[in-house]
Amino acid sequence: MCGVFGIFGHPEAANLTYLGLHALQHRGQESAGIVTSDGQQLFLHRGMGHVIDVFSNEQLAQLQGDSAIGHVRYATAGGSFLKNAQPIAVEYSRGSIALAHNGNLTNAEALHEQLEERGSIFQSAADTEVVIHLIAKSTQRLIEDRVADALSQVEGAYSLLLLSEQSLIAVRDPRGFRPLCLGRLPTKDGGAAWVLASEPTSFDLIGAKMIREVEPGEMLIIDAQGVHSRRPFLPAPKRMCIFEYVYFARPDSKLDGISVYEARKNLGRALARDHGVEADVVIPVPDSGVPATMGYAEQSGVPFELGLVRSHYIGRTFIEPQQSIRHFGVRLKLNPISDVLRGKRVVIVDDSIVRGTTSRKIVKMVRDAGAKEVHLRISSPPTNWPCYYGIDTPTRAELIAASHSVEEINQYVTSDTLAYLSLDAMIDAVLKGETPPPEVEPSLPGGAQRHLPLATGRDRFCHACFSGDYPVSFTPHPRQRQMRLRDL
Amino acid sequence: MCGVFGIFGHPEAANLTYLGLHALQHRGQESAGIVTSDGQQLFLHRGMGHVIDVFSNEQLAQLQGDSAIGHVRYATAGGSFLKNAQPIAVEYSRGSIALAHNGNLTNAEALHEQLEERGSIFQSAADTEVVIHLIAKSTQRLIEDRVADALSQVEGAYSLLLLSEQSLIAVRDPRGFRPLCLGRLPTKDGGAAWVLASEPTSFDLIGAKMIREVEPGEMLIIDAQGVHSRRPFLPAPKRMCIFEYVYFARPDSKLDGISVYEARKNLGRALARDHGVEADVVIPVPDSGVPATMGYAEQSGVPFELGLVRSHYIGRTFIEPQQSIRHFGVRLKLNPISDVLRGKRVVIVDDSIVRGTTSRKIVKMVRDAGAKEVHLRISSPPTNWPCYYGIDTPTRAELIAASHSVEEINQYVTSDTLAYLSLDAMIDAVLKGETPPPEVEPSLPGGAQRHLPLATGRDRFCHACFSGDYPVSFTPHPRQRQMRLRDL
């Protein structure tokens, strides 16, 4: 998982990108990077760690120019090395170009091999370097045609930002697996800069206004002439990742017209309706489980309590790789409040079970704190299949639900009862999170009249990790390419 | 505000102190330090920043020995310099000694001047260095007598841990302003180590068991012979800081027999009862306001919603001093969910108003997100007076409530209505958070039979910041000593 941010036409491009990335920090904490353009050349700085640690004021000042793109990264492939940090920036025949990518290409490995056979060299393990090679090798003249040419050869999930000396290009794959939003930020001189981000929370932070989503299959070219929209790809059914709503996106984001917060509350309501249980309290696994738990409480009448307190000095569950601390399991992150739990029948609401080990520790922790019964409720179906579209799930062999029944999982995690939401119930709940769209300006400068075409029904989402229904073909057991080069 | 942790008799003393400090990180993020003893000499490491950044595995390995004390610091005085980091460790006539201190001495300045007149030199601005000088100058022979002698000369709030080569000493001032807890951790060889911490959450993390509070005025001496309890000071009425319950302590802590979480829910219930208002939703200022908001919702029937989402990559409201980011105000930390707020009558629950500037920004943020009405409810009385006992409040001139009526504050923060809890209501609510004490072992090894003497009524707490009723005299306008030496 990654987050991207871009801005065009603002004198404080680097500073605003820094802030925009900060608001996307939950999407990746391994590395951060910014590339700016002053119209003549690109300026790049990247580093390992949180946005706040990677950039000093001095470095931001050196990132000159009024356009920029930025990236926060959580490793999907290639390991935790600086060279895999994004954006990637290179020189090629038409100048220089930088690329920030959120997603995963399902044919990256094949393209990588073909490119190498044609004489290309690779300095990183990132999909992004494949795309850059394809752009550089395109025989098209215009940068937007080169990008379209390159992307017509790739498959999978991508929400991309490209920065050249003169333009900023945003592209979302035809199915729109990953979100990408367009916004606008007034400048002091009465004009307005264009901004792009994985989630609209970035816009909130810098005071920009959400305009609309970049649509699946759409390419936006932003330059001195304004914004141009193109649709260079064959149309395909929209398949936005449903797990963004369940877990990944920030609750204050609205993606594709659906409020993440409302969707999560609905998931909890559905859990209570379909899998209610006699209980004294319902508690979330914080922070992601809070809205679903509120929905559960509201629907069921079981009082909502904070039975587990979270320490916020660590980071998200599956993101921090500090091995020396890991063996303390969930304890570094969660601590029970015994007075809330002692002698109670407790419902715990969580968003998913991956390997089962964390759930098992949480159940034990709650029981040790005095709970009389522990009922685990999951606001999504069993995670049965790996994601090939950008979420870093383990192999199928490691997914407990791929080889165990719900009852077997219940026994493993030692809960009294365990229930998952059904696929249909999850989809219904998320769809009900749809809220009236904000008033959109009738026309975008330089772009065509927009109709925000909300797809409908369950096919609006990718739910392959739950259903195995993969919208884009992929090599079933893709040999995870072993880098032959390790940059220490 | 600071946090302290200590352990005696465990082969992994440094590692456990590291974890214990991590669980106290909310009490101070400016610096962290650990001192260990191997029975012959002390080992010290300190640094600026979070616990997780100050210590590497290598450094923890160099902190040898089976006893340790640690400290996390938020500057109460003296500025953000390494030399002010604690513990402070020195050599003196009887060996070496280290000191970790939570609190504030009201006569430190006078003692500092007296000591200088008698020829003492100071390398830091910390109260702690005053105490160390007094210990070193004592004519008593035994370390515990020296400590008692030294502390009999100081006034104010202190929860202290001292480490010598052979012993660990814990002391809490006669009024018990700041918390300090005793616990026990089994060791692999069948024995048990003694642990001490500002809050029992530290014990939870390392698997230790809470035994009891160190009592106001009590000194515990822990050495190879076991634990000894002494009461070297004149008795004084207990005055635990009530703001620990309102804001400072972690909600999963129980201090003095009162559950912080329950106390906060009660504060919210009282707010709803005394200052209810017609509304569509009640939302917290996260994270500290969540339990009070839950109490408000429960009592009033107004639905609890998360109208503001908090970014956890920054830290607590009044702790992070990175000026370059500050001008973004609360935006870096809080973001509204418009769908929750649009067109609604909103109650916001917060714990206190200091200068009013943050509340004003939050009210504006909620209103900009579409709220029709904004009603601000504060789960404590107006903050009228500075704290001289360890909480870093600004001078009286900066406290908005010191010079403005509630209605004037309401106008300043631009809320539709504003209400504070009364002093009595706050005290009642906190007292109702009292829960049955855990079963205590009938006797502590080496100590006397314990009765946990729960004081009663409003005098059980220090509420000087609300009432101006200061339990310990102080210089009314203490010249904040200007260090004449700046360590860059």
Add this chain to the structure above:
Amino acid sequence: MCGVFGIFGHPEAANLTYLGLHALQHRGQESAGIVTSDGQQLFLHRGMGHVIDVFSNEQLAQLQGDSAIGHVRYATAGGSFLKNAQPIAVEYSRGSIALAHNGNLTNAEALHEQLEERGSIFQSAADTEVVIHLIAKSTQRLIEDRVADALSQVEGAYSLLLLSEQSLIAVRDPRGFRPLCLGRLPTKDGGAAWVLASEPTSFDLIGAKMIREVEPGEMLIIDAQGVHSRRPFLPAPKRMCIFEYVYFARPDSKLDGISVYEARKNLGRALARDHGVEADVVIPVPDSGVPATMGYAEQSGVPFELGLVRSHYIGRTFIEPQQSIRHFGVRLKLNPISDVLRGKRVVIVDDSIVRGTTSRKIVKMVRDAGAKEVHLRISSPPTNWPCYYGIDTPTRAELIAASHSVEEINQYVTSDTLAYLSLDAMIDAVLKGETPPPEVEPSLPGGAQRHLPLATGRDRFCHACFSGDYPVSFTPHPRQRQMRLRDL
């Protein structure tokens, strides 16, 4: 200027490369890097600064395998950025490959443009990336054929080391501008590792034995089968850089059969013979001028004194780029001893005058210390032309000798008299530094019988910077390619 080191077949490959690079530190202090191979994959670490600062013990331990190449760099082009640090390592169709390069390609810019036109991307400004692209694009199957294919397209000066998973390849351009030596280091198991280095001082440090120079136009392929020598290029007259003897190489190196130390002493003798002057003392500009000054003193009978003392905490004259200190001119590096100079007629011996500014400061410093007369003697001819073969000289416009007569320079630097060595005298002096070669083993394992073909006469050297006689054509005013991408 750069230095390269390589080793094949030693269990401590990384550690020995670290030491070998340390002995080459005088050839470049901007960045350092090492790549190792464990037979399966390559391991890379690079950083800015001195060898001793770039590598920690921990990092050396992670550089696994028994073959390695390393590089120290002084920027010849492309600026002081990490991405320009060498070795460069990439993946390509046949595996991974790393490259360390000393020299300068005269057609790099043209190749760069051709490669970009064919779709290549560039992440650095280094010539080395051009060579790697050519290797990756070669249609040959064997790595050695690919390298030969690639290098047949480049022109200029190069002493290259390449490391693949299975082999180490060393190549020296047909004219042999830059040195490259082969040595052998016994291993504990009775075998011997092969080592390569820019100068044999590297061998001395690690206890390896100098075998012979890699010959101009020769390619050595070292793998499990041993050493193979090939000559894939058209033969060309040997033109070893004569400035290596005058200034660049270490005095304890013997290059091409000529002792650098003896050559420098001969240069001083020739100066005394051709340009003697009545004087009381002769002093060097330390350290490089010491041997020439000794030769001058010996020939002339004028006493040798240390009239200038050098601080060794800075580095070589034209290497350290710390601007903030530079304005102190030569003072940070040189300090006069007044008692040696006061009232004396002083001869100063230096190796060259580039812009004249440093010489002017030195003359002034010596005169201010009391010298009655100051006579400057330069152990080479006027530096009239830029170097296009790897030495970082300024443009012709900045070379004082390109536009001023010797008498004009004398006036500018304010010496009483100034004299340079003539081209012929310099060449004669260097040639006289030839010493009997060490006993060479009659046959190299896996290689052909060697005759060390010492060229003779002035054509044995490249002296283009003095004579304008450039052995390899180049674009007269090569547009120094402006990177369009800046990595901060």
Add this chain to the structure above:
Amino acid sequence: MCGVFGIFGHPEAANLTYLGLHALQHRGQESAGIVTSDGQQLFLHRGMGHVIDVFSNEQLAQLQGDSAIGHVRYATAGGSFLKNAQPIAVEYSRGSIALAHNGNLTNAEALHEQLEERGSIFQSAADTEVVIHLIAKSTQRLIEDRVADALSQVEGAYSLLLLSEQSLIAVRDPRGFRPLCLGRLPTKDGGAAWVLASEPTSFDLIGAKMIREVEPGEMLIIDAQGVHSRRPFLPAPKRMCIFEYVYFARPDSKLDGISVYEARKNLGRALARDHGVEADVVIPVPDSGVPATMGYAEQSGVPFELGLVRSHYIGRTFIEPQQSIRHFGVRLKLNPISDVLRGKRVVIVDDSIVRGTTSRKIVKMVRDAGAKEVHLRISSPPTNWPCYYGIDTPTRAELIAASHSVEEINQYVTSDTLAYLSLDAMIDAVLKGETPPPEVEPSLPGGAQRHLPLATGRDRFCHACFSGDYPVSFTPHPRQRQMRLRDL
């Protein structure tokens, strides 16, 4: 060994101190520190490592004010920890004060114990903290009287600089073991700043003019009123450390009227005269041995050659503590030139033999390079006794000359012959280095008429390390105080 620098009355006090310390870097490379005063308060920055690494431009800018003192340190006692870095700065009853110290107090341990008995605490192992305590405890009112009072209690070697808010005080112990020089630097406004430094090379670098030595037993008080000279101590015979001339000081320094360079040349001449030997070449152990070797060559007619080349990327022989590299012995620093040595009878000139291990390696290195005979000549007598006055020599047990005859040492180091200079010959040679003093201004502003009282004869020097004639009594086997506190 340490170096000190001070300046009073210059707007760029911190920058000039930075440069002055750089010129004293040879006197200590473990840590560096600067304290400045702006007239109101002191500003301090210290760090481990070279001057150039400890201070950034930004930090220098924060060191405000127009007076400063600085220190470079090589550990004489107390280990390599930041807290032992100097200057030490504290607050005391009269304000703040900072202290930079070169030397060693022979009664520090006793004073330390007395102070602890009186209740003092210690945060470092440095003698300097003892002096600060004594100053703080003095009952005198004026700072200069307090300093005099404090120093009247200490014994041993000290050249001290003290900085208070308003004044800079320089003191040299009555015997003048360590050098300390006074200079003057014109300021832009037509005035002049006063500067103080361990060696006058510091003055050369910043363009200051040497005025005179601070005399043994003299105290200079520099404040807004000018310079005042006092002699608060009982007079004692002058005993300047003779090893400063033999090895420690820079050759471009003139100390006590004696040119270090001339002294070293005389030592070499004396060696040739007293211990000449048939030989083909004489070579120095660079760099310190060069002048003595030049003297030897001049006197004997044996040609001076550079048979050993020194790498300047490491540092002085006995200063760098990087253990991981040490086992390469002298190889990292010295490399032989075989062509100079092969088949020759070689005289090696070095300044001293401490343990004998380094000399043994050098002799072996020269012999392995082909030397037919190796004759070692030492430009001082056998090092028989430890130094208690500030040079970090090992214990007597480790000094090879303390337990071995010259012939035994000769056998151990494997030289063909070995000879030392006699004590008388060394003293005579150094005395002959005396040069006419520079013209001194007849009167110092604010000071008395000066006569530079050059002592005469062998008693002018401390030569205890050679003779065992210790000018100041000391505890024969001073228990090296074991710090009971380790700051990691």
